[in-house]
Amino acid sequence: MVATDASASSRPPAVLAFDMDGRQAGASPAIPILDVDPFAMEFFADPHPTHEVLREAGPVVYLDKWNVFAVARYAEVHAVLNDPQTFCSSRGVGLSDFANEKPWRPPSLILEADPPAHTRTRAVLSKVLSPAVMKQLRDGFAAAAEAKVDELLARGSFDAISDLAEAFPLSVFPDAMGLQQEGRENLLPYAGLVFNAFGPPNELREAAIARSAPHQAYVLEQCQRENLAPGGFGACIHARVDSGDITAAEAPLLVRSLLSAGLDTTVNGIGAALYCLARYPQEFARLRADLSLARNAFEEAVRYESPVQTFFRTTTRDVEISGHRVGEGEKVLMFLAAANRDPRRWAEPDRYDITRKTSGHVGFGSGVHLCVGQLVARLEGEVMLSALARKVASIEITGKPTRRFNNTLRGLESLPVKLTAA
């Protein structure tokens, strides 16, 4: 266990304090203070060298740009994720502390909740997105992936982000949700907004919120029971009102959670996998030789690229993290992406290896808040990579890939490619 109860230790009950020079006072051992802004454009352009600096500086660091503690090693990230009593989510999983600031939207009943309240809502979404439900969806998703790959092979050259990583989830997920046809163009902007809003009040966050009114209005409307088609995830959530698991007021907010987190994440996950397989043709060749590796090739891309880069927690008490004292009410930033490449946990962490044993990576989080939609993501990723491996001989990058910047999500804006048929 990495986190211990500070009140039970023999150390003096000092809370960290920092003087005007940024030096630490009244705490031991010292927590390194780093001048790193993990929400700056230059950081997003190439986060890996700074991730290494964060990991190697110590088990816990302090980022004075935003006055937050941060963990970047696997053991500490995993420990924080798995101690929701100490590292809570109900004060927000972004920089904003809901104890002091009004949230930009009504808080999520699952992401921004703690046990025991979280347990009930989590169980509802977990059942709506269960392995048994995925079995029913599999054939339809697989057929859609085949059709998409056939269409793209006929075109030859295209943009792997807009034409595939976005187009494929958009062709299956909104229908699986039971969404109306009109207004779907709001889905990706809304998700981009949600994930930007976890960040600090920088240009990305402020601009996203400033533009958000129409997207928020769409989502609010689309979450209502009468606007969700029978049989979809949305209707299944509302059906839980009838069985007494949730209230009529809670159901739309739980639908909102799927609209917030169910699309942009898979877009970036599939985009990551395509970018990996295009950059590492020997891995694509291994996949073509053994189609049973499709699911793990997607999983390894989630570890390697970590589409969701960071989340925050807030301490509910004085706590020690690996011997370092952190006071109550502090924001702790978890670098999921850095943990997923921590050499303390992973052999050759910077290598994309589709046969790697990926179990335990924190690309979907860990513990009670482990991504509840991960099976949808894996299903989409697996059927798409499987279709590509069967039908495509090579994926060639034909232009310069460009990044899309977001405070939480990592992915590409554009990836020009050319496919050759198998």
Add this chain to the structure above:
Amino acid sequence: MPSVTYIHSDGRAETVTAGDGDSAMITAMQNGVDGIVGECGGGLVCATCHVYVDDAWMEKVGAAATDEDEMLEGVAAERSPNSRLSCQIKMTDALDGLVLRLPDRQF
């Protein structure tokens, strides 16, 4: 330290030692035993650590709790009365010598 034997669908058996309190899923991961995937890392989300508990051990291992029972509905291979998710089987000395049979597929 309790030992556990995993019998693959082709009949091959591997016996490894578990850390006390570790799950049978984690034990397989840490010892390089294939056939258990454990995609979600033990979060009771994915149903890819499905095992069949050997008949002789059924009583000691016990039945699945409600949440696990619902997850077992979604396992890829056939579900049987002795199906369990190995992330929910905690290895203790009482289970020393446990025998688990692995399904032919996990997804």
